Amino acid sequence: MMQFVVDGIINASLIALGAIGLSLTYNILRFANFAQGEVLASGAYFALAVVVLIGAGAGAMGPLAFGWPLLFAMAVSIVATSLLVLVVDWLLFRPLREKNASRITLIMAAFGLSLMGRNIITLIAGGDPQYFSFYIPKAISVFGLKATPDEVAMVVITVLAVLALHLFLTRTTLGKSMRATAENPTLAQINGIDTRSVIRWTWIIGASLAAIAGTMQGHTIQVRPEMGFELLLPMFAALILGGAGNMYGVIAGALVIGLSESLAVGIGLSSYRLSVAFLVMLAVLLVRPQGLFGDKP
Amino acid sequence: MTAILEVRDLVVGYNPTLPILHGVSLTVAAGEIVTILGPNGAGKSTLIKAVAGLLDITSGQIALMGSDLTGLPTHEMVRAGLGYVPQTENVFAKLSVEENLEIGALVNRAAYAARREFVFGLFNDLSRLRRLQAGKLSGGQRQMVAVGRALMADPKLLMLDEPSAGLSPKLAEVVFSQLRKICAAGVTILMVEQNARAALRVSDRAYILAQGENRLDGQAASLLDNPEVGELYLGAGSRLSR
Ligand SMILES: Nc1ncnc2c1ncn2[C@@H]1O[C@H](COP(=O)(O)OP(=O)(O)O)[C@@H](O)[C@H]1O
Ligand SMILES: [Mg+2]
Numbered sequence: 001m002m003q004f005v006v007d008g009i010i011n012a013s014l015i016a017l018g019a020i021g022l023s024l025t026y027n028i029l030r031f032a033n034f035a036q037g038e039v040l041a042s043g044a045y046f047a048l049a050v051v052v053l054i055g056a057g058a059g060a061m062g063p064l065a066f067g068w069p070l071l072f073a074m075a076v077s078i079v080a081t082s083l084l085v086l087v088v089d090w091l092l093f094r095p096l097r098e099k100n101a102s103r104i105t106l107i108m109a110a111f112g113l114s115l116m117g118r119n120i121i122t123l124i125a126g127g128d129p130q131y132f133s134f135y136i137p138k139a140i141s142v143f144g145l146k147a148t149p150d151e152v153a154m155v156v157i158t159v160l161a162v163l164a165l166h167l168f169l170t171r172t173t174l175g176k177s178m179r180a181t182a183e184n185p186t187l188a189q190i191n192g193i194d195t196r197s198v199i200r201w202t203w204i205i206g207a208s209l210a211a212i213a214g215t216m217q218g219h220t221i222q223v224r225p226e227m228g229f230e231l232l233l234p235m236f237a238a239l240i241l242g243g244a245g246n247m248y249g250v251i252a253g254a255l256v257i258g259l260s261e262s263l264a265v266g267i268g269l270s271s272y273r274l275s276v277a278f279l280v281m282l283a284v285l286l287v288r289p290q291g292l293f294g295d296k297p
Numbered sequence: 298m299t300a301i302l303e304v305r306d307l308v309v310g311y312n313p314t315l316p317i318l319h320g321v322s323l324t325v326a327a328g329e330i331v332t333i334l335g336p337n338g339a340g341k342s343t344l345i346k347a348v349a350g351l352l353d354i355t356s357g358q359i360a361l362m363g364s365d366l367t368g369l370p371t372h373e374m375v376r377a378g379l380g381y382v383p384q385t386e387n388v389f390a391k392l393s394v395e396e397n398l399e400i401g402a403l404v405n406r407a408a409y410a411a412r413r414e415f416v417f418g419l420f421n422d423l424s425r426l427r428r429l430q431a432g433k434l435s436g437g438q439r440q441m442v443a444v445g446r447a448l449m450a451d452p453k454l455l456m457l458d459e460p461s462a463g464l465s466p467k468l469a470e471v472v473f474s475q476l477r478k479i480c481a482a483g484v485t486i487l488m489v490e491q492n493a494r495a496a497l498r499v500s501d502r503a504y505i506l507a508q509g510e511n512r513l514d515g516q517a518a519s520l521l522d523n524p525e526v527g528e529l530y531l532g533a534g535s536r537l538s539r
Contacts, residue, residue, distance in 0.1 A: 173403065176392070180400050183389050189371040190349060190381050192404040192450070 003145055004266035005259065010151045012258025013158035016251050017213035018228070019235040019242075020165065021206025023250045026239065027182040028202040029093070031106035036210060036235060037228030038117030042084055043211030044218035044227060045125055046077035048132060057133035058219060063140070063149040066219055070132060074215040081211040082204040088113065089203050114229065121225040129222040154216045161212060162251060165205070169247070174201060233274060234261070237281045242291055249293025256280060256292075300360075301327050301454050301485045302348070307357035309347040316355055317343045318509045325454065330476060330486040332496045332517070335506035336529065341489040342384060344506070345456050349381045350374050362453060376404050380452030380484075384459045387443035390432025394423055397431050397442050401449030408451060415482070416445040419475050437468040444472075448479065455479065457488040461495065473499045493530050494537045497521050505529070 025033045050073035059067025139146040169175035181188040181198045242249025257277045264276035302325040310317040325331045350371040359366045402409045417424040420441040461469035490496035500517040527536040
């Protein structure tokens, strides 16, 4: 019965990594980036390309069905995905910002980008599912709870990434500048913060987390053009549930959504897993309209 | 006396077809406290925002210590020696008091400890409150954070937009007397105020704006006695000095 908790946490770690990027762009650029799913998918395909080029599969390390080839691919993917979003920002979002485009315009642009992104991925890589390796999951069992070592590693990597982000935001100058810019861009500029540079780092961090999520999802499940898009609704649900933009709230939101989804699967409602997750989200928002960690309205 | 700030024939607004200031000029000399007065909507905040680089300047010049600031982006102003405390939203509410001061010192990190001592010396309460979120503080405490934050960068010129707005008369007095100390420490001050009488009492000189134009200027003491100024603020036959 507690198996759903384990599955939920594994599921939540993917949602959380993607949703943190969503919350960063939401906070700093003040729009909901509907193309975040495609950022995640791009991350998976970049990693796949590297693994295919190396030609050694995902590798192996101890009980893990991945090794240095996959970790190397993930690192390359982080760089490539970051560069990709910087180019897209420069070509698409920056000109819109400079024309003081409304939020709706930015959201529509992101929506169009999302559609285009999926089509470009399909055009280049094809629409069929692809795999990093012929990885056959051998679940380990502790107190009757089952998870593969790779899934455990995925949760550990997520926790480490979140911890690193927390230290970055609270201890470093750039992190503090990001928090300052998120709250009040004008006051940040008055203090000498170049908000254009903060915006670039926002994209880079969001894309890096999405590339990690995409690579891990690609490895533990499969790589498909729609993989990110299908994660978009849970990511948004986590964002809204967490209180739109509070990073810690987003993680809590991702846990709630991930757990509700796996609970739905556990009680035999697997085709309704998203609906169940949304019901839970609505129920929480009825009690706390500002979200789990949001400021009081 | 050398001019710290020189604004000449400034035409600026929020939209190029609709100027708010129609050629305003102003000079602030080193070591002065200068106040900008004028009725609501006169363009006082607009003038300060233009100096801070927040608005697109249509024509005219702004020079800080002899170097042209016109068109410099806002984030480079603080390095040029300009401190600015906006009227509202002038602290980072979600950041702690200490983090607010750190952000203020981003361009002056080597001097962080010394500047912090200076700010805590002016506003003793901040030392005790330094771990609290700035948004949780009272209006007066928040104003101290805002001024302290601007002082962290060691500005040559400190611009304040209505520093006493929303404060009790007693707290306003505290802020004004601290401005004297800040000025004595070598920071030239340019402020906008509604509280004309109290502001003129701590100022050396003042400018009065009306409808986006220079209306009057002079020594603070003589403006306090000027019936035209009294009329503007208190009605016919009044004087601010009494
Ligand atoms: N952000 C803005 N956009 C457009 N017009 C503005 C803005 N801020 C102020 N104004 C206009 O500029 C004029 C001067 O305003 P302001 O400089 O704030 O006056 P003051 O500070 O002297 O009370 C007013 O008519 C006001 O309506
Ligand atoms: Mg004003």
